Structure formats: structure tokens, C-alpha cells
Amino acid sequence: MMTTRISVVEKILSANDRLASENRARFQAAGVFAINLMASPGAGKTSLVEQTVSVLKGQLRIGMVNGDIATCFDADRAAAAGATAVQINTGGNCHLDAVMLQSALPQLDLSNLDLLIVENVGNLVCPAEFQLGTHKSVLVASIPEGDDKPYKYPGMYRGADVVVINKTDLLPYVPFRMDFFRKGIEALNPGVTQFELSCHTGDGLRPWFNWLLESVGQK
Amino acid sequence: MMTTRISVVEKILSANDRLASENRARFQAAGVFAINLMASPGAGKTSLVEQTVSVLKGQLRIGMVNGDIATCFDADRAAAAGATAVQINTGGNCHLDAVMLQSALPQLDLSNLDLLIVENVGNLVCPAEFQLGTHKSVLVASIPEGDDKPYKYPGMYRGADVVVINKTDLLPYVPFRMDFFRKGIEALNPGVTQFELSCHTGDGLRPWFNWLLESVGQK
Numbered sequence: 001m002m003t004t005r006i007s008v009v010e011k012i013l014s015a016n017d018r019l020a021s022e023n024r025a026r027f028q029a030a031g032v033f034a035i036n037l038m039a040s041p042g043a044g045k046t047s048l049v050e051q052t053v054s055v056l057k058g059q060l061r062i063g064m065v066n067g068d069i070a071t072c073f074d075a076d077r078a079a080a081a082g083a084t085a086v087q088i089n090t091g092g093n094c095h096l097d098a099v100m101l102q103s104a105l106p107q108l109d110l111s112n113l114d115l116l117i118v119e120n121v122g123n124l125v126c127p128a129e130f131q132l133g134t135h136k137s138v139l140v141a142s143i144p145e146g147d148d149k150p151y152k153y154p155g156m157y158r159g160a161d162v163v164v165i166n167k168t169d170l171l172p173y174v175p176f177r178m179d180f181f182r183k184g185i186e187a188l189n190p191g192v193t194q195f196e197l198s199c200h201t202g203d204g205l206r207p208w209f210n211w212l213l214e215s216v217g218q219k
Numbered sequence: 220m221m222t223t224r225i226s227v228v229e230k231i232l233s234a235n236d237r238l239a240s241e242n243r244a245r246f247q248a249a250g251v252f253a254i255n256l257m258a259s260p261g262a263g264k265t266s267l268v269e270q271t272v273s274v275l276k277g278q279l280r281i282g283m284v285n286g287d288i289a290t291c292f293d294a295d296r297a298a299a300a301g302a303t304a305v306q307i308n309t310g311g312n313c314h315l316d317a318v319m320l321q322s323a324l325p326q327l328d329l330s331n332l333d334l335l336i337v338e339n340v341g342n343l344v345c346p347a348e349f350q351l352g353t354h355k356s357v358l359v360a361s362i363p364e365g366d367d368k369p370y371k372y373p374g375m376y377r378g379a380d381v382v383v384i385n386k387t388d389l390l391p392y393v394p395f396r397m398d399f400f401r402k403g404i405e406a407l408n409p410g411v412t413q414f415e416l417s418c419h420t421g422d423g424l425r426p427w428f429n430w431l432l433e434s435v436g437q438k
Contacts, residue, residue: 149260
């Protein structure tokens with residue numbers, strides 16, 4: 001059973017990579033900078049999107065694709081903040097893949113966008129395995145999740161281009177050793193770009209905004 | 220591709236259910252009450268285990284199986300609290316399944332246990348699909364994850380026998396509408412047993428302990 005399963009999974013991943021390349025080519029052709037936003041459930045992906053869209057919508061044309069098992073809460077929140085938003089309901093699937101993203105793209109006018117944020121399903125395991133064709137993978141961690149997460153979910157931390165550490169406003173109320181957490185990240189992904197911020201209070205957001213603006217500018 | 224994949228997944232689930240039945244039979248024969256503890260990463264599964272084992276170890280003989288992608292932090296914590304603990308490293312797999320649990324059982328003397336806690340991989344999607352053979356599924360939610368989680372992860376909330384709402388000590392510091400959260404649970408899983416508690420402060424733990432003691436007593 002296991003052999004069959006692995007073989008099928010390999011075929012799926014290979015097909016996925018091909019479609020991810022097609023997605024990337026479309027982003028390149030349209031001059032869109034695209035990020036894959038990943039995190040545990042409730043780490044604050046949508047709050048980060050809300051803050052980002054609210055502040056940067058005068059400078060950037062921002063599109064959103066929101067992946068969720070069910071509901072369109074997140075697309076509604078992104079749209080309310082000022083983004084062009086498309087919801088994908090995965091119907092039980094634990095991650096977005098390149099074909100799901102590809103099927104959503106016709107609903108967005110890429111030529112009218114500078115930045116595309118793809119918000120993945122809240123899951124610290126499966127999304128890491130599926131390339132979407134985005135330029136950068138952004139992992140949102142959060143303080144109340146605990147400082148052991150890089151050690152316990154190495155695949156996700158190893159594959160991230162950026163780690164956003166959210167909910168720093170909760171540091172006084174929960175046990176969290178920032179040095180232990182950072183040591184885990186460094187061991188897996190030395191020198192990875194990191195931001196500490198709080199979407200709840202707004203503290204620390206400016207360096208994140210600057211990184212996005214610079215990344216879009218380099219496209 | 221999708222047809223093949225679904226067919227293979229169905230075969231895997233069917234084989235899994237058979238092995239889960241075998242696990243259940245072993246628990247029954249040994250007179251062990253077994254629970255499948257599931258949650259998002261960082262919701263507090265291991266903290267709940269630590270509190271439970273620390274307080275109940277004089278009354279119950281408690282065994283643990285801890286599933287994680289990597290590390291044995293959780294088994295170490297459970298063992299330090301006084302449980303007989305076995306770690307399963309899933310090597311990237313996003314959930315425990317019945318065969319993984321079955322392979323761990325020979326390391327535990329079931330005839331010497333009253334309660335077996337199986338701590339699943341931190342994931343609010345995939346573990347719901349794989350029966351392990353345990354008697355009850357316990358879902359640990361946590362306040363900082365946000366009040367929209369039942370709506371966004373219906374499979375997990377629908378399948379739970381018990382919902383533990385952890386980190387109530389953080390209610391003053393995060394936006395969380397308890398009535399909206401509970402309404403979501405009720406819609407999916409009417410009348411499900413619920414406990415509100417804080418593993419950090421110890422508040423609210425007694426009803427959870429009583430539920431465990433009663434459940435073990437009924438075996």
C-alpha cells in the first residue's frame with residue numbers, strides 16, 4: 001500500500017510543480033510580485049493581510065486569493081480592507097496546490113495588480129510540500145503557539161523565505177523564550193528574513209511593509 | 220489524476236479503519252480508556268497532558284503516545300509529569316494513523332494502564348480523517364486562535380466528542396467572541412461536551428479531570 005501511495009504522491013507533486021511554473025510565468029508576464037502566506041490556524045494571516053492592505057492600498061494594487069476548507073470570512077475581510085479578493089474553498093483539502101491557484105487566477109486581472117497575496121489553508125505541515133508558483137513563501141508564526149514550533153515543524157520553517165513573528169503584544173502573558181525560538185529557526189534556515197510585529201497593536205509593521213514595497217519595486 | 224488519487228485514498232482509509240478496529244479491540248481487552256487528542260499547533264495539547272498526568276497520576280495509570288513530525292519534546296514532557304510515554308516521529312506525515320499507533324503499542328504494557336492518551340500531530344485538518352481506534356476524540360481549541368475556527372475547520376469540530384477550550388487566561392488580551400465560537404460548535408456538533416480552562420493558570424481543570432475519571436470508571 002505504502003509503495004503505491006508514494007508513487008501516486010510523487011506524480012501529484014511532479015504535476016503540481018509543472019503547474020506552479022505556469023503560474024510563475026503568468027506572474028512574471030504581468031509584473032506581479034506574488035507571495036504564499038502560510039501559518040497555523042489562527043496565527044494571524046488574515047490580520048496581517050488586513051493591516052497590509054489598509055496601509056499600502058494607496059501605493060500598491062493588491063489582489064488576494066484566500067484558501068480555506070470552508071467559509072469566505074477571509075476573502076470578505078481582505079475585500080473590506082480594500083483588496084480584490086477571491087476565495088477558494090478546498091472542500092476538505094488541507095493545503096492549496098498549484099492547480100487550485102491556477103483555477104482562481106482568471107477571476108483576477110493580473111495586469112492590474114502589483115502584489116498578489118495567496119493566503120494558504122491554516123496548517124503548519126502540508127502547505128510546505130506544494131509549490132504554488134509564488135515568488136516568496138512567508139510563514140506567520142505567533143507567540144501563543146509556543147517557542148518549540150520550528151523544532152516540531154521543520155519542513156515549514158526550512159522552506160520559508162520570510163518568518164513573521166506575530167502577536168508580540170502577548171509576550172508578557174505567555175511563556176515564550178525568543179532566543180530558543182530564534183535558535184530553532186537559525187538552525188533550519190540560517191539568515192532567513194524575520195519580522196517581529198503585532199497586528200493587534202500595529203507595532204513593528206513598518207519593516208514588513210518596507211520589505212513588501214522593496215520586493216514589488218524589484219519586479 | 221484526481222480519480223486515481225481518490226481511489227488510493229479510499230483504499231488507505233479502508234485499511235486504516237480495519238487497523239483502528241484492531242487497536243480498539245486491544246484497548247477493550249486490556250480495559251484501557253483511550254483518547255485521541257487533537258489540535259492546532261500550539262493550542263496546548265501537551266500542557267493539558269502535563270496538568271492531567273501531574274494531578275491524576277495517583278489515581279490512574281496513564282500511558283502516552285505522542286505523534287510529531289520531529290523531536291521528542293512532548294513525550295519528554297509527558298514522561299517528566301509521570302506518564303509512560305512513547306514518541307512517534309511521523310517523518311513529515313501530517314497526522315497519526317492506525318498503523319502508526321499500532322506499531323507503538325508494543326512499547327506500552329496496556330494491561331498496566333487505565334488511560335491512554337494519544338497526542339496527535341498539531342493540525343486542524345488531516346487528523347480528523349484517520350480513526351485510530353481510540354474511544355473518544357478530544358479537540359483542544361485555544362483562545363488566541365480566534366473565534367472563527369469552528370466555521371473554518373468544520374471537519375475537526377464535527378468529529379470531536381469533547382472540545383476543550385484552553386488559554387482562557389488570554390481572554391482579556393485578544394478579541395474573542397465566546398458566543399460566536401460556541402454557536403459555530405453547536406451548529407456542527409450539537410450538545411458536544413465542552414470544557415473552558417487554562418492550563419497556564421490551572422483554572423477550570425477540575426471538570427475535565429472528573430470527565431476523565433468518570434470515563435475510565437465506565438470502562
